[in-house]
Amino acid sequence: MTIHVAMFCAVVLLVGTQSFAAPFKPYTSCGYDFCNLGNPDKLNVHIVAHTHDDVGWLKTIDQYYYGSRSEIRHRGVQYIIDSVIQALLENPDRRYIYVEMAFFWRWWNQQSDDMHNTVRQLVNEGRLEFISGGWSMHDEGATHYNSIIDQHSLGAEFLRDQFGDCARPKIGWQIDPFGHSREVASLFAQMGFDGLFFGRADYQDIAKRNMTKTMEMIWKGSVNLNRQGWLFTGILPHGYDAPDSFCFDILCTDAPIMDDARLYDYNVPERVQAFINVAHNEAISYTTNHIIMTFGSDFHDQNANEKFKNLDKLIKYVNAQQENGSNVNVFYSTPSCYLYALNKANKQWTSKTDDFFPYATHSHGFWTGYFTSRATFKGYERYSNNILQVTRQLNAFSQSNRRNTIFYLSEAMGVAQHHDAISGTERQHVANDYVQRLSYGIDRTVDVINDAYNKLLLKEGQTLPVARQFLCSLSNISECLPIEGQDRFTLTLWNPTIHPVTIHPHVPVTREYLIRDPMGNLVSAEYLPISDMTKTIPGRISTAQNQYIFKALLPALGYNTYYFEARTDEQGNVHKQVTMTQNEMCILQNEHLRVEFDDQGNLQQIINLEKNLTLPFTSQGFYWYSSFPSNSSEGFQASGAYMFRPWNSHAQPVSSQRIINCTKTKIVQSAFIVFNEWATQQITLYPEALFVEIEWTLGPIPIDDGIGKEIIIRYDTNINSASKYYTDANGREVLERIRDYRPTWNYSSDEPISGNYYPINSRIWIRDNQSQLTVLTDRSEGGGSMHDGSIEIMLHRRILYTDGISLNEPLNETAYSKGLVVRGRHHLFVEPPTNSARMHRIGAQQLFMYPLTTYSLPDTSSYTNYSMSYRQTWSALSDTMPLNVHLLTFDQLSSEEYLVRLEHYFELNEDEIYSQPVTIDLQVLFVTMGTIVNMQELILSANLPLSDLHRLEWITNNGESSYVDMSKQGSLQETMITLHPMQIRTFQITIN
Structure with a gap:
C-alpha cells in the first residue's frame, strides 16, 4: 500500500506544473468543418472507432493504465493510446475518439514535446476527437450535479489548455452508465454540447423505439430552462460494441477480412454482404439515410492496427459494391460528424421529457441495486466534496493561490464520479483505491486549509504562529483522538453557504470542558453519554465515553471558533437537568414540531405545530429483503452490486421488539431506538429546528444463515399519495414517479419492488392535498413508494451472490474482520404541499454544503490570551443574500x-x-x-x-x-x- 501511495504522489506531482498551463493557441478551422457528410443518395454508415476505458472497475485506475495485474484482465490503457496514435498516423482517412481524460492526462504527461505536437496536429485535423471530455464517464444514478460539473470542468480545462478550442467537446458520450438522468441532459446542454449518445436503455423501451423509429430524439432536459436545456439524444444500435461478427481486436475471435484470393479462407464476398445486411437491418430503426456503427468496446485497441487494417479493407470492399448497385456508403467518422449529418438532414424529431430510470435488461434484471451499493463510499464521496468546496473557498478568500495542491483532491473526485466508482459496482480492492485517493487528496487540502486560516485567524499586528488545524474524519463515530485528554483545544466551523446556518456540533471528549463562543461567552452545552452501539463499532479505538452538544449559529460564508478549556476542580462538575427514560412514551417537542412515540418505540405521529398539521405514522423502522440467490438464467437472476432482486415482495422487520431510550435537555431531545444488536436509530429534535433528524446505524448485517440481506428504512403514513412519489435528479430538479408505470411505453414487470426503485440523490417525497412528507438524504440511495402513504429507502446491502455482470465478486463488505457498519442521516419535513419546497430546497442545500469542522491545539495558556491574538469569527459578506x-x-x-x-x-x-x-x-x-x-x-x-x-x-x-x-x-x-x-x-x- 505504501508503495502504491508513493507512486500516485509522484504521478500527481507531475501535473502540478503541467496540467494548468497557458491555453494552447487554437487552430483556425476545426470541428464540423472536417466532417464527411456522405452521399445524399446512399445509406451512409458512419464508422466510429473507439475504446471504452473504465476509470477503475476490476482493476484500479493505475493498474488499468499500466497494464499490471494481468491475472485479472490483460488490459493496459497506455498501450491503447500509443497504438491508436501510431495507427492514425499511417492513414489520414482514419478517425478515432477518446473520452476519459483521467487516462489521457496520465499518458500526456509522459510524452515528449514532439509527440505533443503530433497529437495536437491530429486533433486540429479532426482525426483524433475528444468526446464528452470529463475526467471520467460519470455515473448518472448516484452522482450529484456539483461533482458532475466539477469533473467535466476539470477535463475541459485540461483539453483547452493543451489543445485549444479545436479540442472542445461538443458531444456527450455516456455509453456505459446504467440508466440516464434528465438532469445530465440539461447540464450537457448548458456545457454547450450539441448532442448525447448512450448505449443502454430499458429493454422494453428499446423494443418500442426500434419499432417506431424513435431511437433518436430531442430530450427536453429541464422544465425550468426550456430550450437552454434541450439536447439531441441518440441511443446507439448495438450498445457500444461492434456489430456481431465484426469485432476486429485482440480481445475478440471474429474473422478478419481475408482479401488475398490466392490464399485459403478468402472471405471478402461473404464479409461484405454480411456487413451490407447489418447496415440495412440497422437502418430500419432510424429515420435518416445516416446510421452510426461503433467499433470498439472495453479496453479495445491495445493493438489498434488490427482494427484499422480490417476496417480499411471493409470500407474499400463495401464501397466497391456500389458499382454493383449497393446503396451502402461507409467511411470513418465521429459521433459529432454523425450528429452534424443528422442536423443537415433537416428532419423533425420526437421529444422526451422524462428520464431513462430505472434501467432493466430483462423482466427480472433491474439495475437498481447500485443506487445504494457501497453506502459508506457514497457517504465518503459526499464528505470529500464538502472538503473540496470549502478548501476552494478558503484558498480563494485568503488569496493563497494554491490551486495545484487542491488538484490532488479535484482529480480524485473526478475519478470517483466514474460509473463503476461512486456506483459501488467495482471490486473491493478498487473501492479501497478510490477511498485511498480521496483520503490522500483530503490530506493535501489540509495544508491549504491551514495556509488560509493562518491569514484569516490572525489579528492585524499579531505575529504569534497559528496552531495547525486538523480534521477528525471519524467524528461520525464519536472519535477524535488528537483532542482526547487535552487541556484546551479549538473547534472552528466554516459555513460554505452564503446564508447563516445553525448546527449542533457533537464533540467526543474524555474530560469536561468550558466552551466559549467567538464573543467569549460561555456556551450552554449538554454533556451526554455516547451510545453503546457507537462505542462498539468495529475499529473504534477512542476512549471517549461522553460528548458535548451545543448550538452554533454560523455567519454566512465564514467561520466561528469555539474554545474548549478543561474544567478545574474549583469550577466543579455541575450538569444541567437531563431527563432520561426507557421503554416509556416519549414526546419530543420544540416550537415548530412535536414527535410522539409509544412505549414500544413506535413512531406514532409528527405534528407541525405552526401549520396545525398532524401526520400519523402506521409504522416506521428497518426492514430487510432477502437477496435472490443463484444466477443460472434470467428467471434465476441474482441480486448483486448492480441489480436488486428480492426473493419476495414482502420485506421483513429486522426485529419484533424495540427498546426506546428517551433523552430530553434544553439543547437536544432524542429517542434512541434499539432494534437489535446491529440496527439502531437516533431520532433527534433540536430547538428551533424545522425538521426531524434520523441518524441510522446498520451493521454488521448477519449472514450466518447463508442469506444475503438488503436493509431498508420505511416511513408509513396515512397520506393518500395515489401511486405517485417524487425523486430528485442528481440533487436538482424533481421528477414525478408513478408506481408500475412508465411515461413512454406500456410497462409490464415481474419485479414489483425493484422495478419501482429510483435514484434518490438528495430527496424523496409523497403528498396529498393536505400533507407532504419529505425525506432528505445525506448520500445517494435508492428507493420508492411500494404502496400509498409509504416511502422506503434502501440503506445498506450485504449480498452473497453476484448478479452475473462480470464483477465475479459478491457485495459482501467487511471491516476489521466483521461485516461493514454504515451510519447516515435523514431529515424529515412534514409540511403542507404549498410550503414544502421552501423547506426541502433550503434544507437539502444546507445538508449537502454542511459546515466543515477543524480542530487545533493552541499554544496559549488561557482563552484571554487566545482571544487577543486570533480572530474568532469572520464572514466574507457585508450584506445578506437572497435565500434562493x-x-x-x-x-x-x-x-x-x-x-x-x-x-x-x-x-x-x-x-x-x-x-x-x-x-x-x-x-x-x-x-x-x-x-x-x-x-x-x-x-x-x-x-x-x-x-x-x-x-x-x-x-x-x-x-x-x-x-x-x-x-x-x-x-x-x-x-x-x-x-x-x-x-x-x-x-x-x-x-x-
Whole structure:
C-alpha cells in the first residue's frame, strides 16, 4: 500500500506544473468543418472507432493504465493510446475518439514535446476527437450535479489548455452508465454540447423505439430552462460494441477480412454482404439515410492496427459494391460528424421529457441495486466534496493561490464520479483505491486549509504562529483522538453557504470542558453519554465515553471558533437537568414540531405545530429483503452490486421488539431506538429546528444463515399519495414517479419492488392535498413508494451472490474482520404541499454544503490570551443574500482570476416567493477581497465564453425550434446579475 501511495504522489506531482498551463493557441478551422457528410443518395454508415476505458472497475485506475495485474484482465490503457496514435498516423482517412481524460492526462504527461505536437496536429485535423471530455464517464444514478460539473470542468480545462478550442467537446458520450438522468441532459446542454449518445436503455423501451423509429430524439432536459436545456439524444444500435461478427481486436475471435484470393479462407464476398445486411437491418430503426456503427468496446485497441487494417479493407470492399448497385456508403467518422449529418438532414424529431430510470435488461434484471451499493463510499464521496468546496473557498478568500495542491483532491473526485466508482459496482480492492485517493487528496487540502486560516485567524499586528488545524474524519463515530485528554483545544466551523446556518456540533471528549463562543461567552452545552452501539463499532479505538452538544449559529460564508478549556476542580462538575427514560412514551417537542412515540418505540405521529398539521405514522423502522440467490438464467437472476432482486415482495422487520431510550435537555431531545444488536436509530429534535433528524446505524448485517440481506428504512403514513412519489435528479430538479408505470411505453414487470426503485440523490417525497412528507438524504440511495402513504429507502446491502455482470465478486463488505457498519442521516419535513419546497430546497442545500469542522491545539495558556491574538469569527459578506441563491463554485485560478458559479436552486412555480427571478450584486460576495474589475460569462464547463457558444438547431415534430439567441444571454450591467429558477451562471472574474 505504501508503495502504491508513493507512486500516485509522484504521478500527481507531475501535473502540478503541467496540467494548468497557458491555453494552447487554437487552430483556425476545426470541428464540423472536417466532417464527411456522405452521399445524399446512399445509406451512409458512419464508422466510429473507439475504446471504452473504465476509470477503475476490476482493476484500479493505475493498474488499468499500466497494464499490471494481468491475472485479472490483460488490459493496459497506455498501450491503447500509443497504438491508436501510431495507427492514425499511417492513414489520414482514419478517425478515432477518446473520452476519459483521467487516462489521457496520465499518458500526456509522459510524452515528449514532439509527440505533443503530433497529437495536437491530429486533433486540429479532426482525426483524433475528444468526446464528452470529463475526467471520467460519470455515473448518472448516484452522482450529484456539483461533482458532475466539477469533473467535466476539470477535463475541459485540461483539453483547452493543451489543445485549444479545436479540442472542445461538443458531444456527450455516456455509453456505459446504467440508466440516464434528465438532469445530465440539461447540464450537457448548458456545457454547450450539441448532442448525447448512450448505449443502454430499458429493454422494453428499446423494443418500442426500434419499432417506431424513435431511437433518436430531442430530450427536453429541464422544465425550468426550456430550450437552454434541450439536447439531441441518440441511443446507439448495438450498445457500444461492434456489430456481431465484426469485432476486429485482440480481445475478440471474429474473422478478419481475408482479401488475398490466392490464399485459403478468402472471405471478402461473404464479409461484405454480411456487413451490407447489418447496415440495412440497422437502418430500419432510424429515420435518416445516416446510421452510426461503433467499433470498439472495453479496453479495445491495445493493438489498434488490427482494427484499422480490417476496417480499411471493409470500407474499400463495401464501397466497391456500389458499382454493383449497393446503396451502402461507409467511411470513418465521429459521433459529432454523425450528429452534424443528422442536423443537415433537416428532419423533425420526437421529444422526451422524462428520464431513462430505472434501467432493466430483462423482466427480472433491474439495475437498481447500485443506487445504494457501497453506502459508506457514497457517504465518503459526499464528505470529500464538502472538503473540496470549502478548501476552494478558503484558498480563494485568503488569496493563497494554491490551486495545484487542491488538484490532488479535484482529480480524485473526478475519478470517483466514474460509473463503476461512486456506483459501488467495482471490486473491493478498487473501492479501497478510490477511498485511498480521496483520503490522500483530503490530506493535501489540509495544508491549504491551514495556509488560509493562518491569514484569516490572525489579528492585524499579531505575529504569534497559528496552531495547525486538523480534521477528525471519524467524528461520525464519536472519535477524535488528537483532542482526547487535552487541556484546551479549538473547534472552528466554516459555513460554505452564503446564508447563516445553525448546527449542533457533537464533540467526543474524555474530560469536561468550558466552551466559549467567538464573543467569549460561555456556551450552554449538554454533556451526554455516547451510545453503546457507537462505542462498539468495529475499529473504534477512542476512549471517549461522553460528548458535548451545543448550538452554533454560523455567519454566512465564514467561520466561528469555539474554545474548549478543561474544567478545574474549583469550577466543579455541575450538569444541567437531563431527563432520561426507557421503554416509556416519549414526546419530543420544540416550537415548530412535536414527535410522539409509544412505549414500544413506535413512531406514532409528527405534528407541525405552526401549520396545525398532524401526520400519523402506521409504522416506521428497518426492514430487510432477502437477496435472490443463484444466477443460472434470467428467471434465476441474482441480486448483486448492480441489480436488486428480492426473493419476495414482502420485506421483513429486522426485529419484533424495540427498546426506546428517551433523552430530553434544553439543547437536544432524542429517542434512541434499539432494534437489535446491529440496527439502531437516533431520532433527534433540536430547538428551533424545522425538521426531524434520523441518524441510522446498520451493521454488521448477519449472514450466518447463508442469506444475503438488503436493509431498508420505511416511513408509513396515512397520506393518500395515489401511486405517485417524487425523486430528485442528481440533487436538482424533481421528477414525478408513478408506481408500475412508465411515461413512454406500456410497462409490464415481474419485479414489483425493484422495478419501482429510483435514484434518490438528495430527496424523496409523497403528498396529498393536505400533507407532504419529505425525506432528505445525506448520500445517494435508492428507493420508492411500494404502496400509498409509504416511502422506503434502501440503506445498506450485504449480498452473497453476484448478479452475473462480470464483477465475479459478491457485495459482501467487511471491516476489521466483521461485516461493514454504515451510519447516515435523514431529515424529515412534514409540511403542507404549498410550503414544502421552501423547506426541502433550503434544507437539502444546507445538508449537502454542511459546515466543515477543524480542530487545533493552541499554544496559549488561557482563552484571554487566545482571544487577543486570533480572530474568532469572520464572514466574507457585508450584506445578506437572497435565500434562493447558492454559491456553487468559488475557485481561485491565478493571483487575481477567480471562477464563480451562482445558481438559483428553486424550480418554477414551487414557491410563491422563492421561485421568482432574483437579481444580486456579485461584488457583495467579494467585498473583503477587493473590487471586481472584469467579468466574463462562460458556459457551464467554463471552457468557452457564453457569447461564443453557437449550438446546432433542432426542430421537434411539433415544429418547436431548439434555437436560443446567445446574444441575449449573459448580458452584464456592471456586477449586477439576474438568476432565473434553476439557472446556473458561470463567470471568470478579476479582482483588484
